[in-house]
Amino acid sequence: MHALLLLTCSLLATAPDPRFPLGTARMEPGPAPHGLPDWNLQRCEECHSAQVESWRHSGHASARTDDVFQVAITEDRPAWCVQCHAPLARNLERGPLPPDSPAEERGVTCAGCHAALGEARATPGMPCAGCHQFGFPVLDGGGQRVRLSSTQWQQDTVGEWKRWREQSGDTRDCVSCHMPRGDHGLGGTRRTESLKASLVVEQARGALVVSTRDVGHAWPTGDVMRWASVEVSNEPLFESPRTVATFGRRLEMRAWPGEPLPHLGAVEDTRLLPGKPRRVPVPASARYARIVYHLVSREQEDSGLYPAGLSRLVLWAAPLQPRPPSKEHTP
Template identity: 80%
Template sequence: MSALLLLTCSLLATAPSSRFPLGTARMEPGSAPHGLPDWSVPRCAGCHAEQVEAWRHSGHATARTDDVFQVAITEDHPAWCIQCHAPFARSLERGALPADSPPEERGVTCAGCHAPLAETAAAPGMPCAGCHQFGFPVLDARGQRVRLSDTQWQQDTVGEWSRWRERTGDGRHCADCHMPRGDHGLGGTRRTEALKSALVVEPVEGALRVSTRGVGHHFPSGDVMRWVSVEVADTPLFESPRTVATFGRRLEVRAWPPETQPHLGAVEDTRLVPGETRRVPLPASARYARVVYHLVAREQEEAGLYPEGLSRLVLWAAPLPTRTSPRLERKP
C-alpha cells in the first residue's frame, strides 16, 4: 500500500471533523507542498499525471456539473450544496458554467482531499471522514443555516463503517474498496458494475433474498436522496412495474431532542445493514423481478425533474421461477 493510502487509513481511524466549517463556508486550504505556489489541478498533474487523469473520469471531478446534482439544487439553496461539491468555487449560482471554467468550479479537486485546512496548516487532509459524515442543517427563525445537527446525520457513512468494523473486526478502510491500488477514479454510485457486485439477490419460493457482499456500510449510503426499489412485472420489458419494497430513508422536519430547533431528519430507515439478509415477499402473479438503484428522490422522479433512464440503475433483473403447487394428499 502506498504511503498516501497508509496515511489516509490512519486518519480515518480518528474521529471525523468537518472540512467545511458549519457545512456552509468556502474551504480555505493551507500552503501547497514542496514550495509550490498553489493547489491547482494542472500544478498537481505536473508530477501526478496518472492520478489526475483517473480523477478526471471520477464523480468528484464533476460533482457540481453532474446532472443529478443539478437537479438537487433546483429545490435547495445552491451555496449550501456547491460549497461541498465544489469547495473552492467562487461562483455559487445555479445553472451551467462557462465552458472555460477551471476545475475548481466544477467539482472536488486535489486540494479537497489532500490540502491541510488554513487554520490548521500543519495538519494533513482528512479524506472521507470530513466529507461523508455530517448532520442535517439547523435553521434559525429566518431560515438561515446556523449549524449542523449532532442528533441526526444527513450522511453517516463513516459512522456506519466504524460500527461495522467494531462489530466484525474487519480491518479494511474506505480506500481499500474505493481506491484499489491507489485508483483516483474513486468508487461509488457512478460505477454501476461495482454496485451490482455489491448486491446479492437470490430468488426463492415466493420471495427474493437480498443482501450485500463486501460492503462495510449501509446500502445505499451517503446522499439521502438515494434509495433502492424491488419491482415486479408481467413482462421482461417492465413497462408497468409494481414496487413491492424499498430500501431507503423517509425524512420529516420535526424536533429531535435535545436539539432545540426543528430540522430535517430520518423518521424511518429501511436500508440494508452490512451482514443483513432481507426477505422480500413477491405477489403470486409476478413473473419478473428487478432491483433498481435510484439516484434522486422519488418526488423528483415523479415530478419529471430527471430523465428516468439516467436516474435509475438496474442492478439485477431476472424471470422468477415457476411456483410449485401444493400437492393434494390422497385420502385412504
C-alpha cells in the same frame, strides 16, 4: 417541492470541517507540496498523471457538472451546494458552466482531500470523514440554521463504517475499498459497475433474498435522497412495474428527544445493513423482478424534472423462477 434538496445542500455546505468553512466561504487550502505555488490541477498532473487521469473519470471530478446536480441547482439556491461540490470554485452562478471553466470550478480537485488545513486532522485513512458525516440542520422559528443535530445524522457513512468495523473485526477503511491500489476513480454511485457488484440477489421460494457484498456501511449510504426499489412485473419491459419493497429512509420534520427545536430526521430506515440479508416476498403472479437504484427522492422523480434514465439505475433484473407446486396439490 425541493425543500429536502435545499436542506441537504445547505447542510453539506455547513458541515463542521475547515475544508468547507461555513459553506459560503471558498476553501482556503494550506501550502502546496514541494514548494509549488498553488494547488492547480495541471501542476499536480505533471508528477501524478496516472492518478489525475483516473480522477477525471470519478464522481468527484464532475461533482458540480453532473447532470443530476445541474438539474437540482436550476431550481434551488446554488451557493450552499457548490461549496462542497466544488470547494475551490469562485463562480457560484447557477446553471451550466462556461466550457473553458477550470477543473476547480467543475468538481472536487486534489486540494479537497490532500491539502493540509492547520490543526485539522481526519481519521487515519479517512480524509472523507468531514464530508460524509454530519447531522440534520436545526432551524429556529424563522427558518435559520442554528446548529447541526448531534443525534439525527443526515449522513452517517463514517458512523456506519465504525459500527461495522467493531462488529465484524474487519480493519478495512474507506480508502481500502474505494481506492484499491491507489485508484483515484473513487468507485461509488457514479460507477454503476461498483453498485452492481455490491448487490447480491438470490431467488428463494416466493421471495428474493437481497444482501450486500464487501460493503462496510448501510446501502444506500450518504445522501438521504438515495434509495432503492424492488419491482416486479408480468412483462419483461416493466411498463407497469409494481414496487414490493424499498431500501431507504423516510424523513419527517418533528421534535426529537433532547432537542427543543424541530428539525428533519429519519423516522424509518429500511436500508440494507452488512451481513443482514433481507427477504422480500414477491407475488405469485409476478414473472419478472428488478432492483432499481434511485439517485433522487420520490418527490423529485414525480416532479418530472429528472428523466428516468438520468435518476434511476437498474442494478439487477431477471425472470422469476417458476414456483414448484405445493405438496397439498400434488397428485
